[in-house]
Amino acid sequence: MTTTNNSPVNVSKLGYVEFITPDLDRLTEYYTRALDFVAVESSPEAVYLTSSFDHHSVVLRAGNDKRARTVVGYEIAEDLADAERRIRDAGYTVERRSDIAPSTPDILIIDEPLTGTQLHLYDEQTRSGVKPDDSILRPTKLGHIASFTPELPALQNFYQELLGFRWSDTIGDFFVFLRCNSDHHAANFMASKSFQGMHHIAYEMRDLNHLQTMLDHLAHENYRLEWGPGRHGAGHNVFTYHKDPDGNTIELFTQLDVISDEAKGYFEPRPWHTDFPQYPKTWEVDLAAVNSWGPINQALLEH
Numbered sequence: 123m124t125t126t127n128n129s130p131v132n133v134s135k136l137g138y139v140e141f142i143t144p145d146l147d148r149l150t151e152y153y154t155r156a157l158d159f160v161a162v163e164s165s166p167e168a169v170y171l172t173s174s175f176d177h178h179s180v181v182l183r184a185g186n187d188k189r190a191r192t193v194v195g196y197e198i199a200e201d202l203a204d205a206e207r208r209i210r211d212a213g214y215t216v217e218r219r220s221d222i223a224p225s226t227p228d229i230l231i232i233d234e235p236l237t238g239t240q241l242h243l244y245d246e247q248t249r250s251g252v253k254p255d256d257s258i259l260r261p262t263k264l265g266h267i268a269s270f271t272p273e274l275p276a277l278q279n280f281y282q283e284l285l286g287f288r289w290s291d292t293i294g295d296f297f298v299f300l301r302c303n304s305d306h307h308a309a310n311f312m313a314s315k316s317f318q319g320m321h322h323i324a325y326e327m328r329d330l331n332h333l334q335t336m337l338d339h340l341a342h343e344n345y346r347l348e349w350g351p352g353r354h355g356a357g358h359n360v361f362t363y364h365k366d367p368d369g370n371t372i373e374l375f376t377q378l379d380v381i382s383d384e385a386k387g388y389f390e391p392r393p394w395h396t397d398f399p400q401y402p403k404t405w406e407v408d409l410a411a412v413n414s415w416g417p418i419n420q421a422l423l424e425h
């Protein structure tokens with residue numbers, strides 16, 4: 123007997139992101155020298171980089187134009203064949219490939235609606251061999267990616283209904299935060315009729331000391347902050363933003379909210395919270411939502 127299961131795909135982790143760059147050497151040097159990532163595999167066409175156990179969390183690919191977030195890879199916690207069937211049953215085109223990248227031998231590929239981004243779903247990567255404790259600089263992991271979308275409700279629905287993401291917070295009517303595990307967000311989407319592509323990508327630092335050590339290092343490397351340090355309201359992470367050599371906005375953060383109860387969606391208590399208990403909500407666009415410590419960088423809120 124065939125049973126029908128139309129539950130969402132069980133995405134459990136943000137895995138990797140791809141950038142296209144006209145200067146592969148320059149962007150590789152930024153990742154390895156400034157951010158202290160490890161280049162696990164490289165060729166004249168592409169470099170695979172990691173900061174963690176995963177084989178890669180960043181793929182830099184040589185190309186004529188700068189393009190960010192051309193591919194996003196998500197780990198899923200279920201059988202690939204079953205996920206493939208449910209995606210197809212939901213009306214989406216899905217392709218299964220085994221020749222895409224080292225370390226991920228089996229990948230489902232679907233197109234993210236309206237953005238041109240290709241999504242990869244896989245069950246695990248091989249290990250990178252990188253030890254997280256052998257560097258005082260290296261970020262602990264790829265944390266989240268924020269991007270623009272012309273149709274926010276449709277994309278939010280795609281992520282929640284097809285890929286199993288849960289709603290964590292919204293700022294105003296234009297900025298949505300979604301999670302695929304207990305981290306407050308792995309994906310955020312900003313509604314925009316003017317902009318497209320990536321808004322920013324964020325790497326996690328383990329604590330404030332780690333963040334400060336990295337910021338001092340970046341200053342020595344001549345990378346200066348565009349905003350922060352500050353504390354966001356939605357997610358409550360301490361944030362800093364700077365630009366990589368291609369002009370992509372890079373966030374380094376720590377202390378992101380953890381959703382300790384997935385069923386109820388409330389957050390573990392922390393002294394900087396103002397709601398007890400704290401549930402996902404829609405925030406006003408003000409200092410409490412954007413930067414409770416003070417200044418707002420308006421350019422980063424344009425949409």
Ligand SMILES: [Fe+2]
Pocket residue numbers: 266268322324373
């Ligand atoms: Fe962020």
